[in-house]
Amino acid sequence: MKGLALLAKGIYGKMSALARQYDISRTLLYRLLGQAYVYLNILVSLENEKLSSEPAFEVEELIVLLRLEGHCSISSTSEILQFMNMSPYSAGTISERLASFGSKLPSTLQASNPHHVIYLSDEIFAISSPILVTVEPKSTAILKIELANNRTSETWGQHFETLKEHQYIANGLSSDRGNGITKGFHDAYPNADWFSDHFHEFRGLKKIGIQLEQKAYASIQHEHETLRLFNNARSEKNLQQRLNTHQIAIEECEKAIKLYEESDQIFQ
Numbered sequence: 001m002k003g004l005a006l007l008a009k010g011i012y013g014k015m016s017a018l019a020r021q022y023d024i025s026r027t028l029l030y031r032l033l034g035q036a037y038v039y040l041n042i043l044v045s046l047e048n049e050k051l052s053s054e055p056a057f058e059v060e061e062l063i064v065l066l067r068l069e070g071h072c073s074i075s076s077t078s079e080i081l082q083f084m085n086m087s088p089y090s091a092g093t094i095s096e097r098l099a100s101f102g103s104k105l106p107s108t109l110q111a112s113n114p115h116h117v118i119y120l121s122d123e124i125f126a127i128s129s130p131i132l133v134t135v136e137p138k139s140t141a142i143l144k145i146e147l148a149n150n151r152t153s154e155t156w157g158q159h160f161e162t163l164k165e166h167q168y169i170a171n172g173l174s175s176d177r178g179n180g181i182t183k184g185f186h187d188a189y190p191n192a193d194w195f196s197d198h199f200h201e202f203r204g205l206k207k208i209g210i211q212l213e214q215k216a217y218a219s220i221q222h223e224h225e226t227l228r229l230f231n232n233a234r235s236e237k238n239l240q241q242r243l244n245t246h247q248i249a250i251e252e253c254e255k256a257i258k259l260y261e262e263s264d265q266i267f268q
Contacts, residue, residue: 109142212259
């Protein structure tokens with residue numbers, strides 16, 4: 001496995017393919033890769049009495065590789081560096097370096113020539129503050145990401161205008177139905193098309209299904225209650241009234257169950 005990890009180094013997607021093939025994590029593959037470098041050093045070294053401690057690549061490069069390509073947590077990255085005798089390996093130092101690397105990256109991708117693309121935009125939140133993100137859906141490249149004070153149409157409009165200035169011109173937008181994002185886009189591109197984001201659309205439909213399920217169970221309980229009241233009736237008048245109420249409850253219950261079952265089949 002160490003040899004396979006070594007052969008896969010530098011080949012795009014090969015590490016992921018190996019991980020899926022042998023049902024192991026990418027983190028383990030990178031640990032095996034580090035071990036392979038050590039073993040190769042033993043085999044080819046002319047000074048067997050003392051192994052070279054010089055790493056195959058710089059610690060900063062490995063930190064970024066493990067974080068972005070290996071999807072390792074900061075604590076896992078720290079353990080891997082410590083295992084490979086690379087320093088500094090403390091979690092605090094790794095976090096600071098990643099923050100430093102991130103602060104030097106531009107928040108908006110710059111193109112040398114105009115590119116007509118479809119915007120795929122959404123809002124995520126960090127400590128209740130909105131982060132506005134726009135990606136190109138085919139390549140999944142992040143065109144712009146920014147921490148904003150709000151998510152109004154003015155803020156989104158400026159977000160899209162900045163992308164236009166950086167040569168990424170929209171043929172359309174795919175997003176949820178948020179007022180800020182949709183109005184901001186149409187302010188920046190009055191004649192461009194908007195497309196519904198299927199993820200958000202189906203999530204909304206799923207919420208409707210949950211509501212229909214709750215209504216169906218409530219109707220079943222109501223039907224049982226009307227039956228209990230009917231069985232406890234004593235006079236002929238009460239029997240007839242409660243029988244009518246129970247029959248209505250049965251009809252409503254059947255309708256509620258049918259609606260729920262039809263909605264549930266959509267998500268099977």
